[in-house]
Amino acid sequence: MTSQSQGIHQLLQAEKRAKDKLEEAKKRKAKRIKQAKDEAMVEIDQYRMQKDKEFRMKQSKALGSQGSTSEEMEEQTREAIRGLRGSYSRCAEGVLTQVLSMVCDVQPELHANYRAAD
Template sequence: MASQSQGIQQLLQAEKRAAEKVAEARKSTVSPSGKARRLKQAKEEAQAEIEQYRQQREKEFHQKEQAVMGSQGNLSSEVEQRTRKKIQVMQSSHQKNKEKMLRQLLTIVCNIKPEIHKNYRIM
């Protein structure tokens, strides 16, 4: 928050200097065509200064953004790597225990012991 306030202050100072240059150009006692030329030049200088400052701030912002996004990129790659390992462990466990479980299931299903239900009454 403080850096935003500081950035705004710097931008305001740059605009103030630009306004001073424009006012100085207006005050000059040069001929009307020279005065217009100087005024135009002062405006161009002011715009160039403002644009340079804006580019500098954007560059700083992109650097900070890249630093934050870079760390997030590392986290996502770590999470993805862990997920792959867990999936691999589950698949190996499945392959390892598949035969055993099939045998148990078939044993339970195929070994039928016929019994009369306890609630069945012979009349």
């Protein structure tokens, strides 16, 4: 009987060691899963930051080009205004003289459709 109780005792110890090993394996598995999850989160954060940076660069490039286009349009407008003012200052005196001569120097003449009353 002692050999049977020793055998049962050995089986119980073997079962306990197996249960301990199983528990240890479960803990290692849970730890590896948690570690993999943490690494994945780090990679996701890095990827998100990289894409966000690329987006901001594209956005600034697009907005920057709009800003430079706006500045170019404003410069062209200022240049056109300068040209018109220069043209005005050069031609104003001659146009004014021409208008005054047309208004003040009237040459009376009969209209082409005028019929003299008999």
